[in-house]
Amino acid sequence: MSRYQRQIILPQIGENGQHKLAESRVLVIGAGGLGCALLPYLAASGVGKLGIVDGDRIEESNLHRQVLYAAKDVGRFKAEIAKERLEEQNPDCAIEVTTEFLSGKNALALFADFDVIVDATDRIGVRYLINDAAVLTQKPVVYGSIHRFEGQVSVFNYENGPTYRCLFPHAVEAPSCAEAGVLGTAVGLIGMLQAQEVMKIILGTGRVLSGELLIYNCLNATQERFQFAKKETPQITETFYKKEHLKEAIQTLNFHPELLEMGIFIDVRQSDEQPRLQMPRLIEIPLGELETARQQLDQNETYYVFCQSGKRAKLAVEQMRDRGFTRVTALQEGAREVANALRKSLVD
Amino acid sequence: MEVTLKYFGQLVDVMGSHEEIRSIKAQNTQELLEHLQAQYAISHIPFQLAINQKLVDAEENVKLNEGDVVALLPPYAGG
Numbered sequence: 001m002s003r004y005q006r007q008i009i010l011p012q013i014g015e016n017g018q019h020k021l022a023e024s025r026v027l028v029i030g031a032g033g034l035g036c037a038l039l040p041y042l043a044a045s046g047v048g049k050l051g052i053v054d055g056d057r058i059e060e061s062n063l064h065r066q067v068l069y070a071a072k073d074v075g076r077f078k079a080e081i082a083k084e085r086l087e088e089q090n091p092d093c094a095i096e097v098t099t100e101f102l103s104g105k106n107a108l109a110l111f112a113d114f115d116v117i118v119d120a121t122d123r124i125g126v127r128y129l130i131n132d133a134a135v136l137t138q139k140p141v142v143y144g145s146i147h148r149f150e151g152q153v154s155v156f157n158y159e160n161g162p163t164y165r166c167l168f169p170h171a172v173e174a175p176s177c178a179e180a181g182v183l184g185t186a187v188g189l190i191g192m193l194q195a196q197e198v199m200k201i202i203l204g205t206g207r208v209l210s211g212e213l214l215i216y217n218c219l220n221a222t223q224e225r226f227q228f229a230k231k232e233t234p235q236i237t238e239t240f241y242k243k244e245h246l247k248e249a250i251q252t253l254n255f256h257p258e259l260l261e262m263g264i265f266i267d268v269r270q271s272d273e274q275p276r277l278q279m280p281r282l283i284e285i286p287l288g289e290l291e292t293a294r295q296q297l298d299q300n301e302t303y304y305v306f307c308q309s310g311k312r313a314k315l316a317v318e319q320m321r322d323r324g325f326t327r328v329t330a331l332q333e334g335a336r337e338v339a340n341a342l343r344k345s346l347v348d
Numbered sequence: 349m350e351v352t353l354k355y356f357g358q359l360v361d362v363m364g365s366h367e368e369i370r371s372i373k374a375q376n377t378q379e380l381l382e383h384l385q386a387q388y389a390i391s392h393i394p395f396q397l398a399i400n401q402k403l404v405d406a407e408e409n410v411k412l413n414e415g416d417v418v419a420l421l422p423p424y425a426g427g
Contacts, residue, residue, distance in 0.1 A: 035427075170394055228403035
């Protein structure tokens, strides 16, 4: 055990703490900047089992901050290379990798085999999935995220404490590192703060950052903490999870002039978006007004929904299906392509 | 009254600083939000408000007091 001797002599750890580390199982979602920072320290400390979930492959633009990877690894799965490096580093640590992205389908089964979940991802959407799966499987989540030189850290669902949904109730995407830019040292620092929270949870020592959001600004070397309380809504139940994370993918349909005979078209764009379409059976309902306007629609009618790019059309179809409309489909094309196809069919 | 406003994440760019002391007519969080949204293009950025380091429930309208420190906290995505 001489490998761990310098930490065992800490009164907060001791033989008992080292045993807790050896028995612990930590699942890290994301082997990017945050994951690369925290994984080597968790492995080195003697954590018994580490899970790594990431469906991404290494790109050259990752190397300035994802320090587990070398130039020769470009093109390979991050999770697999991370496993190789960490096994070399500490053979005591069992490493289990999943080379696919976390999804509503695999999250619950994956979480079941671990004690602590680490959110080291880079999208807001998946953070809600991690949160909800952790609530259902009763696991604490150590959260970290980055915007340029600022990082956020918190621990959710710790001993039934507040969750990500208590902090940020509404899911809206924010810029990723690829969009906003990031420096390796900043993401490294935040990853290290997460690793420290994982240690505290496993060892049962110190004050876990539950119910508090820590924001560290790496440029100014300042930090602030904000307290937040547990909210009881939404209640994260199995039904809620299914609805949020196991929705069937909305099938889209390619526009064809024959569809004009088969159903009614709904344009869900704002009224100032161009081009406006001329069709025999067309209703214009901006997405935001769909909820009130749907009372005038017939649940048994066939509807084809379109917008400018296809995104809002899918949202509209989801909303309508939730309200009992069964024969509603999103068009693959945006308004401009539909207009072109219409014009072409008239010429032919 | 005078309050300190602190901006984080994407809001720093839009507001042009991390922190400022501002004289406001707003008496509560709702009025403050309306005041800021009327002046700055921030409606596309989601954020939560904290007063004196405590998060305010988004559905609640909280009275502001002289000298309050109001933080605007957006979620971050990167990692």
